[in-house]
Amino acid sequence: MRVLVIGTGGREHALVTALSLDPAVSHVLAAPGNPGMAPLAELRAVDPMDPGAVAALAVDTAADLVIVGPEAPLVAGVADAVRAAGVACFGPSIEAARLEGSKDFSKGVMAAAGVPTARSYTCDTPEQAAAALDEFGPTYVVKDDALAAGKGVVVTDDRDAALAHAAACGRVVIEEYLDGPEVSLFVVCHGLTGVPLLPAQDFKRIGDGDTGPNTGGMGAYAPLTWAPADLVPTVMSQVVGPVLREMADRGTPFQGLLFVGLALTAKGPKVIEFNVRFGDPETQVVLPLLRTGLGGLLTAAATGTLAEHPPLEWRDGGAVAVVMASAGYPASSRSGDVITGAEAPGVIHAGTALRADGALVTAGGRVLCCTAVADSVAGARAAAYQLVEKVRFDGEQHRTDIAR
Secondary structure (H helix, E strand, C coil), X not given: CEEEEEECCHHHHHHHHHHHCCCCCCEEEEEECCHHHCCCCEECCCCCCCHHHHXXXXXXXXXXXXXXXXXXXXXXXXXXXXXXXXXXXXXXXXCCCHHHHCHHHHHHHHHHHCCCEXXXXXXXXXXXXHHHHHHHCCCEEEEECCCCCCCXXXXXXXXXXXXXXXXXXXXXXXXXXXXXCEEEEEEEEECCEEEECCCEEECCEEECCCEXXXXXXXXXXXXXXXXXCCHHHHHHHHHXXXXXXXXXXXXXXXXXXXXXXXXXXXXXXXXXXXXXXXXXXXXXXXXXXXXXXXXXXXXXXXXXXXXXXXXXXXXXXXXEEEEEECCCCCCCCCCCCXXXXXXXXXXXXXXXXXXXXXXXXXXXXXXXXXXXXXXXXXXXHHHHHHHHHXXXXXXXXXXXXXXX
């Protein structure tokens, strides 16, 4: 099986790593890819946002399966173009991708499906935003209705900051704050069939103790030994099943990865958000624990045979990932700082590039992710931080309390 992964980030590097370990996968390609993927995959140039170019590359490389990693190409219709070219693709249609592409659309689907989630208002004017903030009170949650590269959500007790974010975004969804631990659940889907992976927890704030502004994620771990034993069955019956039925009833069945972001409230799990692709950095800890071949699982979802796929098998132990970010992140990011030590196994590349002289340099906010698997989460945590100590670049910042 020849598999083509579209994207450049840590999530795609983790996918490439898992695919390279699958005996059923004979060849892995990545486009455009990043320097960390080069030892594992054939890198090809492509604009991920160009549906026609991605589809042409899939045909030219004789790919048996295309996996579209990032959300923006999915919202742009890349998966539709690949399927129209006759190549199996793991990823939702342009219409189904609106579950992530529009917070307002997602809330409408949840309401129609009876999914437990936060009360919310969609606001188009400063006056509407102010009224919604005053109704819910602090803590304020303001979400850009559209994609915002992981930076569209502000959670704050500062009303002025909440209003400023709403004004900067234009159309926003303002919702009540959901109190409780947050959990991420990935579900591989096709039509009415959903196969859950292991729940994971990520750490959104930049600073130790969950301080500072939100980021795209500063680390993650799995499994969650503290989570309720019935968490996954509950989410599948109360959230995933109803949403898959609602999407099918609308004539836009969902095929791909449904990422369910949850808050475990005193009244049970409630949905914070849906994404339509693997999440970063949770992918880096969930996939290393999966014994089942990833290529076969995603092919089953892409070709309509997911319901017949054998039950998933998981490794014992735990996995931990610690993100190393560039200077200035998340407000900004600094590029061009030379990186050393990143060739160690378990170092996942996200925002890296090769300079003309061959030096590996920073090229984004979240630069690298140090991942480790061990017999326990505690053991994996220790090993992940040992990796962190081996990697160096100027201005580097990371949290010291991931999975503590």
